[in-house]
Amino acid sequence: MSLDDNLSGTSGMEVDDRVSALEQRLQLQEDELAVLKAALADALRRLRACEEQGAALRARGTPKGRAPPRLGTTASVCQLLKGLPTRTPLNGSGPPRRVGGYATSPSSPKKEVTSGRSSVRRYLSPERLASVRREDPRSRTTSSSSNCSAKKEGKTKEVIFSVEDGSVKHVPEGRPVPMLIPDELLPSCRLKLDWVYGYRGRDCRANLYLLPTGEIVYFVASVAVLYSVEEQRQRHYLGHNDDIKCLAIHPDMVTIATGQVAGTTKEGKPLPPHVRIWDSVSLSTLHVLGLGVFDRAVCCVGFSKSVNPHSESTPIAPKVAQRACMGATFHPTTPVLAWSKRQASLECEPGIWGTGGPERKYVLCVTFLEGGDVVTGDSGGNLYVWGKGGNRITQAVLGAHDGGVFGLCALRDGTLVSGGGRDRRVVLWGSDYSKLQEVEVPEDFGPVRTVAEGHGDTLYVGTTRNSILQGSMHTGFSLLVQGHVEELWGLATHPGQAQFVTCGQDKLVHLWSSESHQPLWSRIIEDPARSAGFHPSGSVLAVGTVTGRWLLLDTETHDLVAIHTDGNEQISVVKFSPDGAYLAVGSHDNLVYVYTVDQGGRKVSRLGKCSGHSSFITHLDWAQDSSCFVTNSGDYEILYWDPATCKQITSADAVRNMEWATATCVLGFGVFGIWSEGADGTDINAVARSHDGKLLASADDFGKVHLFSYPCCQPRALSHKYGGHSSHVTNVAFLWDDSMALTTGGKDTSVLQWRVV
16 A cells, blocks of 8 residues: 655644544534424424313314314324434444334233232131231331232133223133123223322432423332423323332433333233333333343433434343442443442442542442543542543542532533532532532431432432422522322312322321412421321311321411320321211221311310221211211221211111212222222222212222222222322322322322323
């Protein structure tokens, strides 16, 4: 090969300049593509919202039996958005290939019979009765990742119900014969997830991001939430069937990855932990990765800039340490994966701390600066800078926080923000790692868990008390998303306004507005709460605790009106009579305490106690005329009571045709169709009838909400089934106008608001 005599040293410099100019031009094109993708994503999201509104308007005027006309789909826009090229580094690898089609997502879990558990009966063996009297099976401490055990649900070898298709298949001799179900036998309405209250920050990191569309994305329970703060609108990805533990955003800012713990398939078979890749615009699942790779849970995920999210991939799962892996992130310019764990190891190249250097701590968070340097924060409150491409510490900021550093965020202007645990401080560091400014998060919201950059100087802060704050280093932070921290059971809706109250083991009582989706007020009480109930006037709220004490709170001022004690066991139900003259308090000591009520609920006097149950009280309903009430107990008894005398009503004729103001008892003629074949008596935690008497919603032990027609008095009644909770659903209630239904999750600490459509 001959050399060109025309080449010289100066021409080599010209080549370097041209390469540099091409790289700058490529960067500008990539930025333009990112802006274009963001604009397309936002336009598609708005277009879908318009389609939904238009479909709802046409459905109102559509004659019965005729399907409403469908709008043109946005599939072409989705394909255009997905077809935009992804950013590829100048390493000669070329554009990533698209291989194969999109993977389909597994269906939601379906229950089947679990061995060793009895069916619902009105009588029990002496051994079973003794065990039920000793312990409340509804309070068992099952983990949220394993409580959705497989069970049988509305399916036998000869009959298969499909509510979604409106059909039933009779299977004589193994041959399915489909038959259409009349509309009047199906629930007249459906539920659509409208809002998710809460955020999972207590045990998760790096799970809060801002999308180019202006939505912030995070998760709680098994729902990934895309929240537009400006429009006060949420969208939800519901592909998971158990707790989501981690989240990552692809460099295209459209594709999202979320990882979950072990769950169950639709057929009731164990589903191992896995990662779901999904489109944030269409909310469709693109891939399911890692099935059979992980054992318990996927706790951290990260995208490489050279990965095509639409191609099939083989997951790589190197073993990095015996201890827990806290986070994983790719280098922004090179395909090197950095693992954040004990001893700050990088893959195959352990970080070198040096002799006589700092004591090794747990590395809790990691971030890459624009220049390629790596910054880590550890459990000792220190920040360490690792030079680009190296594995040695180039700079240290010792004592940056008092306690662990849980969150790091590199800002667009080259500065760095860190979030502390014990000191609850958010600190802004300059490019030379000098402290510029700091803000302390209020104690009520807990330590900082993660920090994300928003538009302008806006920052979003996720905390360990399951809250998200919004603000800046100059103005401070205010509450954006409020959540409970521990197991949640108490739920009650206001009798005449779009408000509801929740309370739980975290000793917090929140009064929410279902319209603004914010707490109107919050109060900390002395004991963990278990139940709640409004006075018919709505001015007073009763809250039952696990210690036998119950409180009366003023709903306007949230001041304490009175405090009473009945026994020393938990108060499972507190409910005022429809006329406001009585208050019934059901306890785990097998008694119901009855009080007379005066002054709009602000003055109560004990009238007596109802004794007759042989196990703890679980549910209670008043008659429409307040002349009596009915109770359920832990050993599946149904007893009726006269509140004036506190005596049991033994005459069946006296209560046979009674009209009940509510239907929250899980045992009774109007609700016995909610029980599937082979169900255990503790499988359903709560039911609620709509105020118009047409619908019945149930909350079960498997993370599902069912919607039935009322009365539900046919065996194995047909229902619509909805997921979203990742643990046992503990309570359900309808708003006063039946426009919304509310459900609470136990271990997942979430509150889901469903629109009745």
